[in-house]
Amino acid sequence: MSIQIDKNKCISCGKCRNICPGSLICADLKEKAFIKYPEDCWGCTACIKECPTRAIKFYLEEDIGGNGGHLYTSQEEKGCLVWHLVDRFGKEEVIKINRRESSKY
Amino acid sequence: MCKSNTYKTDILIIGGGTAGCFCALTLAENSDLKVIIAEKAGIKRSGCLAAGINAINAYINPGETPESFVKYVKKDSEQVIREDLVYSIAKRLNKVTEKVEQLGLPILKDDKGNYVKRGKRSIKINGENIKPILAGAVENQPNITIINKVNITDYIVRDAKVSGACGFSPETGEFITIYAKKTVCATGGAAGLYKPNNPNQSRHKMWYSPFNAGAGYAMGIRAGAEMTSFEMRFIALRCKDTIAPTGTVAQGVKVPQINNKGEEYVHKYGKPNTHIRLYATVQENKSGNGPCYLKTKGITKDQQKELFKAYLNMAPSNTLKWLENNSGPAFENIEIEGTEPYITGGHAGSGYWVDINRKTTLENLYAIGDVAGGSPKKYVTGCFAEGEIAAESIIRELAGPNLCTGPAAKNQGEFMCSHLQQHFDAKYSPYPAEKIEQKLQETMDKYAGGISEYYEYSKNKLDTAKNELQELFNLTNRLKAEDFHELMLIREVIDRLYVAKVLIEHLLARKETRWRCYQENADFPDKDDKNWLRYVNSKYENGEVKIIFRNLIGKDELYEHSN
Numbered sequence A: 001m002s003i004q005i006d007k008n009k010c011i012s013c014g015k016c017r018n019i020c021p022g023s024l025i026c027a028d029l030k031e032k033a034f035i036k037y038p039e040d041c042w043g044c045t046a047c048i049k050e051c052p053t054r055a056i057k058f059y060l061e062e063d064i065g066g067n068g069g070h071l072y073t074s075q076e077e078k079g080c081l082v083w084h085l086v087d088r089f090g091k092e093e094v095i096k097i098n099r100r101e102s103s104k105y
Numbered sequence B: 001m002c003k004s005n006t007y008k009t010d011i012l013i014i015g016g017g018t019a020g021c022f023c024a025l026t027l028a029e030n031s032d033l034k035v036i037i038a039e040k041a042g043i044k045r046s047g048c049l050a051a052g053i054n055a056i057n058a059y060i061n062p063g064e065t066p067e068s069f070v071k072y073v074k075k076d077s078e079q080v081i082r083e084d085l086v087y088s089i090a091k092r093l094n095k096v097t098e099k100v101e102q103l104g105l106p107i108l109k110d111d112k113g114n115y116v117k118r119g120k121r122s123i124k125i126n127g128e129n130i131k132p133i134l135a136g137a138v139e140n141q142p143n144i145t146i147i148n149k150v151n152i153t154d155y156i157v158r159d160a161k162v163s164g165a166c167g168f169s170p171e172t173g174e175f176i177t178i179y180a181k182k183t184v185c186a187t188g189g190a191a192g193l194y195k196p197n198n199p200n201q202s203r204h205k206m207w208y209s210p211f212n213a214g215a216g217y218a219m220g221i222r223a224g225a226e227m228t229s230f231e232m233r234f235i236a237l238r239c240k241d242t243i244a245p246t247g248t249v250a251q252g253v254k255v256p257q258i259n260n261k262g263e264e265y266v267h268k269y270g271k272p273n274t275h276i277r278l279y280a281t282v283q284e285n286k287s288g289n290g291p292c293y294l295k296t297k298g299i300t301k302d303q304q305k306e307l308f309k310a311y312l313n314m315a316p317s318n319t320l321k322w323l324e325n326n327s328g329p330a331f332e333n334i335e336i337e338g339t340e341p342y343i344t345g346g347h348a349g350s351g352y353w354v355d356i357n358r359k360t361t362l363e364n365l366y367a368i369g370d371v372a373g374g375s376p377k378k379y380v381t382g383c384f385a386e387g388e389i390a391a392e393s394i395i396r397e398l399a400g401p402n403l404c405t406g407p408a409a410k411n412q413g414e415f416m417c418s419h420l421q422q423h424f425d426a427k428y429s430p431y432p433a434e435k436i437e438q439k440l441q442e443t444m445d446k447y448a449g450g451i452s453e454y455y456e457y458s459k460n461k462l463d464t465a466k467n468e469l470q471e472l473f474n475l476t477n478r479l480k481a482e483d484f485h486e487l488m489l490i491r492e493v494i495d496r497l498y499v500a501k502v503l504i505e506h507l508l509a510r511k512e513t514r515w516r517c518y519q520e521n522a523d524f525p526d527k528d529d530k531n532w533l534r535y536v537n538s539k540y541e542n543g544e545v546k547i548i549f550r551n552l553i554g555k556d557e558l559y560e561h562s563n
């Protein structure tokens, strides 16, 4: 389980590096972000929510039941967090959560 | 090490997590004191709250009282708790909940505007954003200086008096010394002591934060602070693989735990309190009735949809796993398992031995949140309450005649800096820090009651663990750091070794089995109320862990430290 960063989408803002609770993300010589310690990722998705360009995706390794899918988030609407869950065939499920609304359970 | 920087402040808070942030906020709103938060990562999402949480787990709902809360915690924790501490938390739970709601936490309400009950003592929220909400409030306070990305390694201490702490930046290597009149330890508990459920690529897919490496405990141990109840480990019952919480399903959708024959099994093992639900599952597995499940198959599509959302708000791996496998809880039961043991005073009782104001046995040092012992089941709101209690005490003390002595010997910070330097001077490492950590985890798993041993331990095995740990200690001095992140990893493994060393002595000292799984002593498999209704405490002196037994403290007793 870990993250992948798409260098082409990264605009070198540094937000993911600052927020990771394990300081696992570093910058390369062009200030582009990369995950230096992929096996130390906790899976908190803090970096994903922080990235302004959807450059980071989160996936599960096969040792915990991953099956080639991934997720990322976007925040098109104010106050909402939109989750994009993509399976290995590219089929995407979108779940929109209003951040001001409580969970039912 | 190259650059260094020195700060002076009224109050230093080590760890800008749940308790640390709330403490800083209380100080800033009620005094003009200058506060520094020194945080290893970035306070916006650091610590246990990073991914979000699923509920406020400690709240006094209508029909409950602070007194009934104490009774519940006492019963669930087999009587060995600090009732005085739990009571002081219970009386503040609702007030701190209202405060965090004002800051912006969404809490579910009914038509009349009352919070909706989740369980007897919990309420429903959207906890995904709780840490940014808290951090935002802290950042707005002009009297609080936040130093992110500084890994604190030790207190500045002399004659059992603390006058600040020092550490370094894992990014730039800058060495930082902070002198303070009062220091508050809020570094959370310790994960990574035992071999985890998923030891391979997903080794950090654990329940507790893998970045809480027990620094606060280790600093206190080295400085000679008294610790309590380390033997009351915490082991969670979680969804297999993703190690996501199960309460959302069990309490939210209200489904039972079943074994592979479809039988509801928990009641066979006694009153279903927290550790018995875990113990029952472990025993079913041991006797061939596993795997065990939460019986979700057949729940409605709407319920499933709400569960997808609820998990995204706190453990997104779980929802991803369902969806990428074209499945969901309505189609298959959720397999459950016990995690590796953690040391945390937020769920169990292990941590600093504190008085009612959360003062430790070292002068000018407070401990709050998961790092403070004696009051299990404090959870998020209990951590807030402890932050508030410590802040109020500090304000009282610093308003009076200021008896604080000046900073310790000036060169103490430099001495510690040179201590870190040795890891750069080392010629070569026999092993990288990561291998030492793995060896520690394997040793603890096998010889100190980990998952593979069904959490059971015996004196013979613990003696083996002790010897292995000593070998690992000897190796750590020679570890070489190539960069500052590696230096942080070296310091983490050293801290974990200290915590493990004390833990083993506590496990040895309690010659009974008080808590199923948490403290499963194979040499003394029964609970013994006649001899063991007391606390096991310890102090580290001259390289040895000295065990101290103390009598239980009641709800209305006023406990003060004395030597």
Ligand SMILES: Cc1cc2nc3c(=O)[nH]c(=O)nc-3n(C[C@H](O)[C@H](O)[C@H](O)COP(=O)(O)OP(=O)(O)OC[C@H]3O[C@@H](n4cnc5c(N)ncnc54)[C@H](O)[C@@H]3O)c2cc1C
Pocket: A021, B014, B015, B016, B017, B018, B019, B020, B038, B039, B040, B041, B046, B047, B048, B049, B052, B053, B054, B055, B056, B057, B058, B127, B150, B151, B152, B153, B167, B186, B187, B188, B189, B207, B208, B209, B211, B212, B213, B215, B216, B346, B347, B368, B369, B370, B371, B378, B379, B380, B381, B383
């Ligand atoms: C996954 C998970 C889910 C939970 N869900 C719930 C829930 O739904 N409801 C509930 O009520 N409770 C829940 N809890 C319990 C609750 O979150 C914790 O009890 C509480 O957050 C602990 O607060 P703390 O301040 O002690 O630790 P944390 O909030 O973890 O703060 C510790 C801080 O110290 C920092 N730190 C560590 N070492 C150092 C160092 N050497 N130098 C500087 N800084 C350092 C860390 O980076 C971190 O920011 C959950 C816990 C976990 C782990």
Ligand code: SF4
Pocket: A005, A009, A010, A011, A012, A013, A014, A015, A016, A017, A032, A033, A050, A051, A052, A053, A054, A055, A056
């Ligand atoms: S947050 Fe996104 S854009 Fe910013 S540095 Fe990280 S990957 Fe690049």
Ligand code: SF4
Pocket: A002, A003, A019, A020, A021, A022, A023, A024, A025, A035, A040, A041, A042, A043, A044, A045, A046, A047, A048
């Ligand atoms: S998911 Fe969390 S732990 Fe993993 S890299 Fe992102 S911020 Fe760090």
